[in-house]
Amino acid sequence: MNIQSCVEVRNEWDIVKARQSGRNIAKELGFGTVDQARITTAISELARNIYLYAGSGEVAIERVENGGKLGLKIEASDSGPGIKDIRKVMEDGFTTSGGLGAGLPGVKRLMDEFTIDSKENEGTIITSIKWLR
Amino acid sequence: MDDRDLQYQKYKSILENYLQEQSEQTLYKGQQFSRKMIEQKISPEEAVSLHVSVLEELFPDIPQRLKNSYDFLLEMMIGYGFAYREHQSLRSRQQQLESEIEIAANMQQTLLAGDKPDVKGLDIGAISKPAQKMSGDYYHFVQDENNCMSVAIADVIGKGIPAALCMSMIKYTMDSAPEQRMQPGAVLENLNRVVEQNVDPNMFITMFYGLYDPRVHSFYYAGAGHEPGFFYDAEKDEFEELYTKGLVLGVSKKTSYQEYQRVLYGNDMVIMLSDGVTECRSSSGFIERDEIVAMIRKYIHLSAQEIVDEVYRELERLQEFELRDDFTLVILRREV
Numbered sequence: 160m161n162i163q164s165c166v167e168v169r170n171e172w173d174i175v176k177a178r179q180s181g182r183n184i185a186k187e188l189g190f191g192t193v194d195q196a197r198i199t200t201a202i203s204e205l206a207r208n209i210y211l212y213a214g215s216g217e218v219a220i221e222r223v224e225n226g227g228k229l230g231l232k233i234e235a236s237d238s239g240p241g242i243k244d245i246r247k248v249m250e251d252g253f254t255t256s257g258g259l260g261a262g263l264p265g266v267k268r269l270m271d272e273f274t275i276d277s278k279e280n281e282g283t284i285i286t287s288i289k290w291l292r
Numbered sequence: 293m294d295d296r297d298l299q300y301q302k303y304k305s306i307l308e309n310y311l312q313e314q315s316e317q318t319l320y321k322g323q324q325f326s327r328k329m330i331e332q333k334i335s336p337e338e339a340v341s342l343h344v345s346v347l348e349e350l351f352p353d354i355p356q357r358l359k360n361s362y363d364f365l366l367e368m369m370i371g372y373g374f375a376y377r378e379h380q381s382l383r384s385r386q387q388q389l390e391s392e393i394e395i396a397a398n399m400q401q402t403l404l405a406g407d408k409p410d411v412k413g414l415d416i417g418a419i420s421k422p423a424q425k426m427s428g429d430y431y432h433f434v435q436d437e438n439n440c441m442s443v444a445i446a447d448v449i450g451k452g453i454p455a456a457l458c459m460s461m462i463k464y465t466m467d468s469a470p471e472q473r474m475q476p477g478a479v480l481e482n483l484n485r486v487v488e489q490n491v492d493p494n495m496f497i498t499m500f501y502g503l504y505d506p507r508v509h510s511f512y513y514a515g516a517g518h519e520p521g522f523f524y525d526a527e528k529d530e531f532e533e534l535y536t537k538g539l540v541l542g543v544s545k546k547t548s549y550q551e552y553q554r555v556l557y558g559n560d561m562v563i564m565l566s567d568g569v570t571e572c573r574s575s576s577g578f579i580e581r582d583e584i585v586a587m588i589r590k591y592i593h594l595s596a597q598e599i600v601d602e603v604y605r606e607l608e609r610l611q612e613f614e615l616r617d618d619f620t621l622v623i624l625r626r627e628v
Contacts, residue, residue, distance in 0.1 A: 192366060193341045200370045251382050264381070265374045 162187060163221035166206075168237075169214075174206040177218040184220050185231055188291060197269045198231060198289050204266050205235035205285055213239025213282065223288060230271070230290040238282035245277060299329075304346045311350075333380070335373040340366055393453070397425045400456050403463060408597075409435035413506050413627050417596030419604050420620040428455025429566045429618035430462060434473060439506050442473050445622055446499040447518065447566040449540075455618075458491055462499075476501045476514035480538060480549040484516065487542035497541040500564050509556050509626060514549040516541045519567045522585065524625075526559035531585045534562065558628035561596075563588065568617035569607070588623075596623040 164180040166173060181202040185195045202218060209216035216237025223232045242248055251264050263285075267273040270287040277283040306325060310318040329339060344362045348354060408416045420429050428448035435441045446462055448455035465486045472478045479501050487497055500521060502513035515536025522531045538549040556562070569584060587606055591599045600621045608615070 191341075192344075192363065193337050196337065196367050196370050197373075199367075200374070251378050251385070265378060268377045268381070269370075269374070 163219070165217055165219040167215070167217050168206050168209045171210065174203060174210060177206040177220075178203050181218075181220050181231075181233070184222065185289075188222060188229060188231055190231070190289070190291060194289065198233075201266045201269045201287060201289075202233055202235075204262070205233060205287075208263075209235060209237045209239070213237035215239075216282075228290050230288050232286065232288045233270075234284065234286045236282065236284040241279040241281055241283055242275075242277040243279055245275060249275070295332075299334075300342065300346065303342055304349070307343075307346055308350065335376055337366055337369040337373040340369045393425050396453070396456070397422075400426055400460070403460060407433065409433050409441055411435065411439060411441045411504070411506055413509075414441070414504060415596040415625040415627050417598070417600040417623040417625075418621070419600040420618070421604065421615060422618050423568065423615040426453055426456035427618045428459060429568065429620040430459045431564075431620050431622055432463065432466065434466075434470075436473065440474070440503060441506075442479075442501070442503045443564065443622060443624070444479075444499060444501045445518070445564045445566065445620055446497055447568070447618070447620070449496040449498070454495070458495055458497065461486070461490060462497065474503060474512075475551070476503055476512050477549040477551040480514050480516050480541070481547065484539075484541045484547050484549075485545070488545055491542050493542075496543065498567075499541055500536065502562065502564070504556075504562075504624060511554045511556055511562055511624070512551060513554075513562075514538060514551050516547075516549060519565055519569075521565060522561075522563040522588075523554060524559075524561035524563065524588075526561075527557065531563075531588075534564075556624075556626040558626055561623055561625045564622040564624075566618060566620040568615070568619035569603075569621055596625050599623055 162184055164184065166177040166180055168174065168177060178199050182195055182199045185198045190198065202220070206218050209218070216235065216239065219234040221232050223230045248263050249267070263275070266287065270289045272288040273285070274287075275283070275285045302325065306318060306321050310322070326339075340362075344366070348359070408418055416433075418431055420427065420431055422429070430444070430446040432444045433441060444466060446459070448458045462483065465483055466479070469479070469482055472482060480499060483499065491497070496517075498516055498518040500513065500515045500518040502511055504511050513534070513536065516538045517540030518536070520536065521534040523534045524531050536550070536552060539547045554562070565584070584603070587603045588599060591602045594602065600623055603621060604619065607619070
């Protein structure tokens with residue numbers, strides 16, 4: 160099986176699609192049920208951010224390898240309004256969607272690696288990896 | 293066996309025990325175990341997963357439908373895990389902030405440390421206690437080569453860090469204009485200008501400034517909207533209000549401050565305070581200025597420092613050890 164997928168996000172159904180393909184790949188790679196659920200939640204949050212703030216974008220999920228370590232990489236990208244103050248959105252307690260504990264810092268904690276790149280009026284790319292232990 | 297296995301085995305044995313006999317003792321063990329898990333930062337979803345995997349071992353033929361329901365529960369718990377981790381991270385940030393404030397408060401203490409000078413013929417008592425970690429009250433003594441001693445007592449309207457920052461500015465301004473020290477009115481005029489130019493318009497500072505000249509036993513003073521102090525006339529055995537006329541610092545650009553003078557005879561006292569003293573609130577309402585006077589009178593046989601300490605202790609007790617405002621009390625007494 161080709162372990163990668165890319166889901167375009169335009170509506171809430173697409174969020175479910177992204178979750179599903181993330182969960183399938185996580186299972187395939189051998190992640191336990193708790194990590195599967197974490198990865199899925201991370202994908203869900205990222206896809207939801209695209210849907211809410213950028214309107215549309217895509218979520219790519221693929222298998223990565225580094226020095227014998229196996230992992231799952233999520234890349235969420237959009238060409239939306241971008242994030243003005245990245246430090247602010249990475250602060251706990253700052254979330255415009257009002258969800259408790261959600262938001263980007265929450266995603267960062269669910270995963271092992273997290274990078275964010277954003278330019279105002281150009282868009283945002285978030286890359287995040289969970290390694291298999 | 294690694295930590296995870298150990299945890300698994302321990303949980304399994306406690307759960308098995310409980311399934312056999314539903315004793316309070318086992319529940320207590322469970323409570324202790326959960327505390328340990330929290331210490332080890334095990335998140336809620338991991339706890340549920342632990343329970344589910346133990347169940348699956350103990351009951352190999354759980355119906356598939358029930359198994360599926362556990363997956364659903366796990367998914368639900370991820371959200372709680374999210375919130376739990378945020379809570380932990382906010383908590384560590386709070387600890388970090390608190391230690392920063394602690395350091396700032398110590399710095400302020402060093403900065404404002406009002407060493408009481410040793411003035412011949414004058415007994416001095418001073419106490420200043422912040423309501424929170426940092427104080428918006430300020431008192432400061434300076435003694436010059438002629439043995440004259442100036443005393444300033446100020447209160448920033450507001451509390452905590454903003455008030456404390458403002459206070460530091462006052463201190464630097466006072467330090468940078470030593471030539472004016474002899475003229476209380478001019479000192480306040482200068483400060484008023486600095487405050488008006490540099491401080492947020494919503495922040496006000498009240499101040500009382502005085503200068504004692506031991507050569508002529510005179511106290512010269514001026515006030516900027518500050519809580520009036522008291523003058524104790526020993527011969528008449530009477531307290532009177534130390535009234536001053538002058539606007540709060542920082543309100544208007546051009547303000548002048550009237551200067552007053554009192555001669556101190558043996559045992560006469562000048563009492564200066566911040567509104568944290570008179571706005572003390574006990575269960576029966578605000579404490580009246582008369583009551584403060586009565587307290588001072590009660591301890592009048594003691595030294596100036598003992599008086600301020602005792603008055604503070606009494607007011608602290610009256611307020612059930614909860615200061616609502618920064619508290620500063622200074623007493624000068626001419627020795628006989």
